Amino acid sequence: MTDLTLALDAMGGDHGPHITVPATLQALRLYPFLKVILVGHQDQISPLLDGAEDDIRQRIVLIHTTEVVSMSDRPVHALRNRKQSSMRLAIELVRDGRAQACVSAGNTGALMAISKVLLKTLSGIDRPALVSCLPSVNGKPVYLLDLGANVSCCSETLFQFAVMGSVLSEAVDNNEQPKVALLNVGIEEIKGNDQVQQAGQLLQLTPQINYQGFIEGDDIYSGKVDVIVCDGFVGNITLKTSEGIAKLLVHQLKQGLTQGFFVRLMAKLIAPRINSVLNQMNPDHYNGASLIGLRGIVVKSHGSADEAAYLQAISLAVTEAQRRLPQMIEQRLESILLDINN
Structure with missing residues (x-):
């Protein structure tokens, strides 16, 4: 090496x-x-x-x-x-x-x-993007960008983010033809602001990118796509909200497992599996955002x-x-x- x-x-x-x-x-x-x-x-x-x-x-x-x-x-x-x-x-x-x-x-x-x-x-490339890896239900990493480096973006910038995110997924995860989507308020083509719609049109005309269309917030962790693109304002709020929810779930799970003798006994028996789940939910496990x-x-x-x-x-x-x-x-x-x- x-x-x-x-x-x-x-x-x-x-x-x-x-x-x-x-x-x-x-x-x-x-x-x-x-x-x-x-x-x-x-x-x-x-x-x-x-x-x-x-x-x-x-x-x-x-x-x-x-x-x-x-x-x-x-x-x-x-x-x-x-x-x-x-x-x-x-x-x-x-x-x-x-x-x-x-x-x-x-x-x-x-x-x-x-x-x-x-x-x-x-x-x-007009602007660098801040990108990080998120977990998904099928265990595959999902890359979200931008996370706050660019609060507002034009359609060309979102297009560039999609290209960079696709290459990142290929390089880091050896993922051929990663699936790319634009984060939007709906999956229909008529939804979203002008920048997102125009970026979608650019990506549809780019066969080198495996563009899947729009994706909504509740599908970010579904594993349906490998790269999710948005502007930094949306991305930063999405990331911070996700981290807050993860911490809440970890807290609630830990608290629930300490209430009652039988629950505490069962918790000890399945402690390794519980710790594995908690580690997967911990945002620190996915620490590291790249300025690409x-x-x-x-x-x-x-x-x-x-x-x-x-x-x-x-x-x-x-x-x-x-x-x-x-x-x-x-x-x-x-x-x-x-x-x-x-």
Whole structure:
């Protein structure tokens, strides 16, 4: 396996190095070909590396900086005034070719703005999209984009998202001809706003994309399609609502299993199966949203992610880097646009 280097914003997220560093050590044990560049405050990071195996320490480079993008920083402010921040320096490592991907749990808006300016978008892509994987009833992953990077989108942008999502599903899941749908208020062709309807017409004229038409919100987790496309306003609300419902169901299930002696006894007997179900419902299990459409790979982790969740984000970055996702998207889009123009 060819060596792979990731740049990690060690200071990003609610817990900073106390989560990012232990998760990094886990990733290095899991992937023997992996090297990492940790960017952040040396005094906070170094003690967390004590006790790590020698072969693990040899695959870590630490770049010291005291500047951090806060969760309250506006994107423009972070772009202009946080030029020595751990987030920016990590993205610069990808831009300069020293790392194949970047992972950060920091401010989403700032990550989007800095990444777009430093890495640039691929040819044929107007805007990057934030995409994440969701579970489905048949166990197949479902990709939803955009999740908030672009609050409003024209039909051409939604079309580009569909192409990128299709290539992502192919690359990450080895899924040939992934099924793509547009999220809408109904499945009928007359439903939805002008942008969604026009995007549907563009996709119908693109045989390279396995377009399935419109899909409603109650079918997001049905497994009927592999990629669901919407603007960032709809996508972000959909994702946050889904996470809230998942947490509610987990809470209600745990509470219900502690009421009554017989129920507690049965819960102990089926505890492994219960834990398996709870893990599948846990949003952290699907942590890691990709900023796709850029000339480099950037993965956004939940700010509140624990070690296991942050490890998921690192693993996603590894997979995308191995598959050379930006190059796959650009080649596929060029092929599709060429066919359309001809």
